[in-house]
Amino acid sequence: MFPDLLDGLVANLHPAMLLLVLVGTVAGMAIGAMPGLSATMGVALLVPFTFAMDPTPGLVLLGAFYMGAIYGGSFTAILVNAPGTPSSIATAIDGYEMTKQGRSEHAIVAATVGSFVGGLVGVAFLIFLAPPLADFSLRFGPQEYFWVAVFGLTIIVSMSTGSLFKGLIGGAFGLLLATVGISPVGGDVRFTFGQPVLQGGVPLVPALIGLFTIPEVIRLVARRRREAEMADAADGDLQGWLPMVKDILSRPVNLARSSVIGTMVGILPGAGGSVANLVAYNEAKRASKHPETFGRGEVDGVVAAESANNGTVGGGFIPTLTLGVPGTPPDAIILGVLLLHGLRPGAELFTTSGDLVYTFIIALAVSAVMMAPVGLVAGRGLQRGVVALPVRYLAPGIALLSIVGAYAIRSSVIDVAIMLVLGVAAYFLSRVGIGAAPIVLGLVLGPILETGLVQGMLTSTGAAQPWLTFFTRPVSLVLVAMSALALLWPVYQARARRDRGVPAQGGAD
Amino acid sequence: MRDLVTGVVLLALIATFWVQRDYRAAYGGVLPDTVMVLLAVMGLTLAVRGFLARRSVAEETEAGLPWRALLRAVGLLAAWALTLPYLGYLAGGIVFFTLMSLLMRTERLTWRGAVLDLAVACAVVGAFYLLFTQVLYVRLPQLGG
Numbered sequence: 083m084f085p086d087l088l089d090g091l092v093a094n095l096h097p098a099m100l101l102l103v104l105v106g107t108v109a110g111m112a113i114g115a116m117p118g119l120s121a122t123m124g125v126a127l128l129v130p131f132t133f134a135m136d137p138t139p140g141l142v143l144l145g146a147f148y149m150g151a152i153y154g155g156s157f158t159a160i161l162v163n164a165p166g167t168p169s170s171i172a173t174a175i176d177g178y179e180m181t182k183q184g185r186s187e188h189a190i191v192a193a194t195v196g197s198f199v200g201g202l203v204g205v206a207f208l209i210f211l212a213p214p215l216a217d218f219s220l221r222f223g224p225q226e227y228f229w230v231a232v233f234g235l236t237i238i239v240s241m242s243t244g245s246l247f248k249g250l251i252g253g254a255f256g257l258l259l260a261t262v263g264i265s266p267v268g269g270d271v272r273f274t275f276g277q278p279v280l281q282g283g284v285p286l287v288p289a290l291i292g293l294f295t296i297p298e299v300i301r302l303v304a305r306r307r308r309e310a311e312m313a314d315a316a317d318g319d320l321q322g323w324l325p326m327v328k329d330i331l332s333r334p335v336n337l338a339r340s341s342v343i344g345t346m347v348g349i350l351p352g353a354g355g356s357v358a359n360l361v362a363y364n365e366a367k368r369a370s371k372h373p374e375t376f377g378r379g380e381v382d383g384v385v386a387a388e389s390a391n392n393g394t395v396g397g398g399f400i401p402t403l404t405l406g407v408p409g410t411p412p413d414a415i416i417l418g419v420l421l422l423h424g425l426r427p428g429a430e431l432f433t434t435s436g437d438l439v440y441t442f443i444i445a446l447a448v449s450a451v452m453m454a455p456v457g458l459v460a461g462r463g464l465q466r467g468v469v470a471l472p473v474r475y476l477a478p479g480i481a482l483l484s485i486v487g488a489y490a491i492r493s494s495v496i497d498v499a500i501m502l503v504l505g506v507a508a509y510f511l512s513r514v515g516i517g518a519a520p521i522v523l524g525l526v527l528g529p530i531l532e533t534g535l536v537q538g539m540l541t542s543t544g545a546a547q548p549w550l551t552f553f554t555r556p557v558s559l560v561l562v563a564m565s566a567l568a569l570l571w572p573v574y575q576a577r578a579r580r581d582r583g584v585p586a587q588g589g590a591d
Numbered sequence: 592m593r594d595l596v597t598g599v600v601l602l603a604l605i606a607t608f609w610v611q612r613d614y615r616a617a618y619g620g621v622l623p624d625t626v627m628v629l630l631a632v633m634g635l636t637l638a639v640r641g642f643l644a645r646r647s648v649a650e651e652t653e654a655g656l657p658w659r660a661l662l663r664a665v666g667l668l669a670a671w672a673l674t675l676p677y678l679g680y681l682a683g684g685i686v687f688f689t690l691m692s693l694l695m696r697t698e699r700l701t702w703r704g705a706v707l708d709l710a711v712a713c714a715v716v717g718a719f720y721l722l723f724t725q726v727l728y729v730r731l732p733q734l735g736g
Contacts, residue, residue, distance in 0.1 A: 113727075251601070251637065254630040258608065261623040268616020272623060273608050296668070303667060304660035306695045318672060474695035475711055478688040481668060482719060486680065490729045495676050502672045506665055514593045532622040539618050 086432075087209065090426060090440030093138070094448050099441075102139055106146030107342030107449045107457060113147075114154025115464070116483060120287060121151035121355075122411040123491070129419060137423040141442045144419060145395075146449035148412045149201055152355055152391050155452050156193035157461055159466045160186060160384070162480050164487075168286060169355030169391035170520055172363035174294055176376065176383030183379045186465050192381050194457040196337065196388035200452025203341035203389075204348065204396020208443055212400045212432075215349055218510040220405070222350060224541060225552045229351065229561035231527045234357055236568035237364040238520045245515055252516045256524020257531070259284045266529050267536040274452025279496045286356075288488035288501040289525055293518040295484050296485035296505020302477035333385055336366050340386040344501040348410060349400050355410065356526050362390030368571050396446060403427050403439065419578045598638025605631050667691055679734035684708075684716035 093099060113124035125148050132140030155167035158175030164361065173193060180189040207215065222230075238253040239246060262273045263283030274280040331337075340362035345360035366386035367376040376383050398410035406427035408414035419554055420427060432439055488501035508518045542548035552558060605627050614620035658665075671687040678686060689712040693705060723729040 105634075247633070247636075251630070251633045254626055254633060255601075256628045257622070258605075258630060261626065265616065265619050268619045269614050270614050270619040272614070272619075273611050275607075275611070299668065300661065300664045301656065303664035303691060303695060304656040306660075306697050396653070474708070475693040475715070477695060478691040478712070479715060481671065481691065482684055482688060482716060485671070485675070485684075486719065486723055486731065489680075489731065490673075490723070493730050495672075495732065498672045498675060502668055505668075511597070514597045516597075528622075535622060536618045 083354045086436030086440045087444070089437045090442075090444040093437070093441040094142075094444045099139070099445070101447070102143055103146040103445050103448045104452055106458070107150035107452045108460070110152075111148035111151025111154035111157075111453070111457065112458060114151035114167055115157040116487060121155070121169070122150055122415065124148075124151050125415045126328060127410040129415060131563075132203050132419060135423075137420075137425065138438050138441050140423075141416065141419060141438070142445040144416050145281065145442055145446045146452075148416070149392065149395050149449040151412075152395060152454060153193070153197040153201075153388070153457060155391075156197070156384075156388055157190070157464050158483075160189045160193060161465055162295070162476070164292060164480060164484065167291055167355070167357050168526065169389065169394070171290070171294075171356065171519065171526075172359040172387035173384055173391075174378045174520055175363070175387075176378075178296045179377070179379035180381065180384070185379065185381075186469065187323070188326050188329075188381060189384050190461040190465050191323055191458065192330050192384040194454055195327055195330040195389040196340070196385040197392040197457070198450055198454045199337045200341040200389035200392035201395060201453065202447055203338070203448065204345045204393040205447040206396070207342075207345045208396040208399050208403075208446075211438075212404050215400050218349075221557050223555070224534045224537035225555055225558045226534070226561060227350075227530055228538055228552060229558050230357075231531035231534060232564045233546060233561055234361060234527045235531070236565055237360050237521065237523055239364075239372060239569060239572050249517070249520045252511070252518075252520030252523045255511075255516075256521040256526075257528045258524075259289070259521070260525050260528020261532070265536075266533045267540070277496075279494065280560065282492075283496050283529075284500060284504075284525065285488075285491060286525060287491050288497040289504050290522060291484045291487050292501035292504035293508040293522055294504060295480060297509040297512055297518070299477055299481050299484070300491045300506070300509050302473055302480075307473055323462065330381070330385060333382060335369075336382050336385050339369070340366060340389035341393040344390030345397035347390070348394030348397025357395040357530075358390040358394045359387040360470065360523060360526075361542060362386040364568070367566070371518050396443075399443070403431060429461055433486075592641065594637050594641025594644070596641070598634045598636070598641055601634035602631060602638065605634065663694060667694070675732050677735065680731035681716060681720045682734045683732075684720070685712045688712035688716055 085370050094103070109128075112120070113127075114121060125144055128144060128147055132143055135143070152167065152169050155165055156173045156177065157169035157347040158179055159165040159170040159174035162405070163174050163181075165171050165174045177186075177189045177193065180186060193216040235253060238249045260283070263281050263323060264271055271281055343362040343365060344355070347361055348355070363376075363383055363386050366382050367373045370376065370380075370382060372380075390406065394410055398408070398413045399416075401407040402413040404427065406417065408417050417427065425431060472477070484501065485498055488498045491497060508521070511521075512518070538552060539548045542551040545551055553562065608623075608627055610622070612620060613666075639668075667687065667690065671683060674683055677683075689705075689709050692708040692712065693700065696704060696708075720731065724731055
């Protein structure tokens with residue numbers, strides 16, 4: 083392994099390869115920053131360009147692009163509350179609050195450092211722990227995926243900045259939206275209101291843009307001014323980017339924990355960055371000494387989400403390269419490129435094509451390193467541009483991007499309508515205290531929950547009580563315990579705060 | 592009052608889903624039915640709570656926007672989306688970008704300001720159009736459908 087690793091490192095130090103990684107990273111960041119253009123879509127768009135290339139530079143370009151795209155999604159999430167990719171949902175929660183408080187530069191630096199650390203941790207796991215972790219992921223059956231989704235839904239407890247009851251309503255509403263269309267198992271056509279276009283379900287990206295972005299556009303257009311000052315004010319002692327970087331690096335536990343969570347979630351096929359950033363955000367809030375600041379512009383929230391989503395890049399490649407099971411959707415595309423070049427995933431890939439595999443893996447790390455300087459320059463430039471832009475151009479600009487983002491996925495005007503309807507609904511729901519984040523959580527986790535539930539029941543039909551299999555498997559039991567802990571921890575925290583005489587955080591009714 | 596209205600709307604929404612129930616596959620209705628029942632119970636609870644406390648103002652809700660301004664914002668966005676198949680991305684984008692920026696002006700509108708907004712709209716929408724159609728090969732709606 084080590085000679086191949088060294089060869090990979092040397093190959094990546096070649097100026098042509100460095101330039102390729104730089105181009106891939108910057109292009110990925112640009113695509114990721116556009117609402118609606120996900121990392122998956124960007125990687126798919128790039129594939130034809132790699133056909134004419136040798137396998138190594140082709141894969142390196144795709145890997146760097148993927149790493150950059152996941153990071154790029156944070157820019158618009160922070161600056162205009164429009165997560166560029168589903169991996170940045172949790173970034174928007176605190177990132178946009180920081181922007182409203184005049185701390186957008188701090189948020190951009192947090193996203194950059196978090197992405198850098200997360201990317202490197204994911205790659206380190208990929209290099210040193212790929213085979214055993216891939217074997218472990220094979221122990222996950224339908225029952226375990228069901229519990230992963232249940233564990234994910236416990237995040238609603240954290241995301242409900244106001245009333246927990248209303249957060250639960252939002253989560254259930256998201257789950258209801260997730261049941262629209264052809265069921266993931268069995269093929270029932272459900273709740274389409276007679277519209278064939280809804281057979282594919284409520285599309286995630288238009289829904290995401292609608293739920294997060296459209297309410298902001300409505301507020302901007304109606305108020306004709308920004309909600310808060312937005313122009314960057316002095317952020318305490320943090321003047322200039324270097325003190326901000328130091329501030330973020332002074333949170334090593336959050337950085338490490340979130341990066342490892344991202345890597346682990348990335349290993350689970352089908353989960354990916356959209357789930358990882360939410361889980362890491364939840365854990366950061368739970369572990370925090372001041373959880374009440376989350377959702378109100380807490381920099382640890384941005385760090386957690388961004389470390390985790392870039393951690394999924396390395397994590398997702400673990401089952402992809404060792405088992406041929408893609409961990410995330412972009413991994414599936416890159417797996418296809420591997421197969422196109424006659425490279426079969428498995429333990430043999432690391433021995434027969436070790437130079438290629440390790441060059442690719444090291445390129446992911448180089449891309450994560452390049453993201454830091456490039457992101458600090460590009461991200462802060464974008465931040466200053468958005469802050470300086472008159473609001474009468476900002477609002478139609480966001481609307482323009484939202485429309486193209488919703489339309490581009492399926493070239494469908496109906497998707498634009500879905501975005502708008504959900505956006506208007508999200509605005510009115512926010513008026514009664516039901517936030518967009520729990521709705522998105524239900525929408526993202528609904529299909530995973532239902533697939534696990536139905537497949538688990540179907541594969542256990544031989545058992546006397548099929549539902550008991552959800553409680554008897556070892557990994558399932560661990561996930562059940564984690565879910566119970568996730569639900570009970572806030573109760574414990576609230577009681578501990580009450581005992582210390584600290585006021586409880588908003589309405590856990 | 593807001594909670595009461597939300598609860599009632601939620602119950603109405605669930606009713607529209609409930610009447611469409613038609614499951615054929617095994618366990619096809621387990622999740623949807625469970626979610627609908629849970630949501631109905633929560634909607635009913637919300638409505639009852641809202642009815643009982645209809646004179647008090649919920650603490651966690653944000654301040655509402657003036658209805659006229661809200662209608663202007665939603666109307667503009669709805670008109671933009673509805674005319675998209677006919678005006679296309681480029682023409683529709685220029686029209687509604689300009690209209691939105693003109694309506695968002697807080698100072699008195701002048702000819703010079705209107706021309707500036709139109710020029711900005713042409714530049715921004717044109718740049719996005721070229722980027723998406725020529726660089727990213729994303730097909731966008733055209734004028735006339």
